[in-house]
Amino acid sequence: MGLTSTAINPIYVAIDRPDLKGALELAGVLKGHVGGLKLGLEFVTANGPAGVREMAAVGLPVFLDLKFHDIPNTVHAAVKAACELGVAIINVHAAGGPAMLAAARDAAAASRTPPKVIAVTVLTSLNGDDLAATGVAASPDEHAVRLALLAKSNGLDGVVCSAHELKAIRTRCGPDFMTIVPGIRPANAADSDQKRIMTPEAAMAAGADLLVIGRPITAAADPVEAARAIGVTLKANCS
Numbered sequence: 001m002g003l004t005s006t007a008i009n010p011i012y013v014a015i016d017r018p019d020l021k022g023a024l025e026l027a028g029v030l031k032g033h034v035g036g037l038k039l040g041l042e043f044v045t046a047n048g049p050a051g052v053r054e055m056a057a058v059g060l061p062v063f064l065d066l067k068f069h070d071i072p073n074t075v076h077a078a079v080k081a082a083c084e085l086g087v088a089i090i091n092v093h094a095a096g097g098p099a100m101l102a103a104a105r106d107a108a109a110a111s112r113t114p115p116k117v118i119a120v121t122v123l124t125s126l127n128g129d130d131l132a133a134t135g136v137a138a139s140p141d142e143h144a145v146r147l148a149l150l151a152k153s154n155g156l157d158g159v160v161c162s163a164h165e166l167k168a169i170r171t172r173c174g175p176d177f178m179t180i181v182p183g184i185r186p187a188n189a190a191d192s193d194q195k196r197i198m199t200p201e202a203a204m205a206a207g208a209d210l211l212v213i214g215r216p217i218t219a220a221a222d223p224v225e226a227a228r229a230i231g232v233t234l235k236a237n238c239s
């Protein structure tokens with residue numbers, strides 16, 4: 001993948017915290033140990049677009065994870081605004097449907113420096129019972145593949161999925177369709193609210209392009225050492 005070809009490793013660390021000063025410090029010390037930064041709802045709600053720009057200035061590629069899911073007109077406008085922030089990747093929910101996905105694609109394509117537009121399939125915090133509770137009878141695997149095909153057919157660059165669906169998505173969507181994988185847990189790390197998890201090395205072996213890792217790094221006593229250790233394990237297992 002072009003985004004990772006010069007990156008130190010495929011780890012995008014999720015900076016899920018509301019304080020800009022602490023986020024900048026964390027990003028600064030992790031630079032050199034991770035390939036990118038992921039900023040999501042917690043950070044952006046607290047710090048806004050100015051905060052995103054400050055984080056982008058750290059010099060690592062930024063994945064802006066706002067998971068847009070709304071009517072096509074609204075998502076088109078939101079993606080257009082997001083594309084002004086100097087980020088490498090943005091995401092929307094595949095469940096928003098074909099017209100919304102096409103609107104996101106078109107808004108990004110019209111921007112000066114189009115980011116990758118990625119569709120979230122089935123959140124890694126959900127299992128089959130949770131999906132059923134929302135009225136989806138399909139298994140997480142089946143549903144994630146269906147949503148990945150929908151994203152691909154509407155011109156998106158790839159998906160966010162759990163590591164468990166990677167092989168099926170690769171088979172159906174091809175080698176150039178980008179896969180970004182959260183729900184990453186090194187052996188012995190707490191699952192917390194994640195239900196479809198895998199170790200970093202197993203997820204890479206299953207075909208992930210990028211790994212999103214938050215608490216196993218950011219909540220560690222020594223985040224730099226945690227990131228370094230994961231990076232070393234990946235290098236040993238995946239090169």
Ligand SMILES: O=C(O)c1cc(=O)[nH]c(=O)n1[C@@H]1O[C@H](COP(=O)(O)O)[C@@H](O)[C@H]1O
Pocket residue numbers: 014016038040065067091120122123124125160161182183184192194212213214215216
């Ligand atoms: O789009 C995402 O980044 C995302 C999708 C998903 O299905 N699951 C998921 O955990 N994420 C994000 O990935 C990060 C995972 O963080 P940790 O569980 O702390 O490693 C969080 O910032 C989530 O918002």
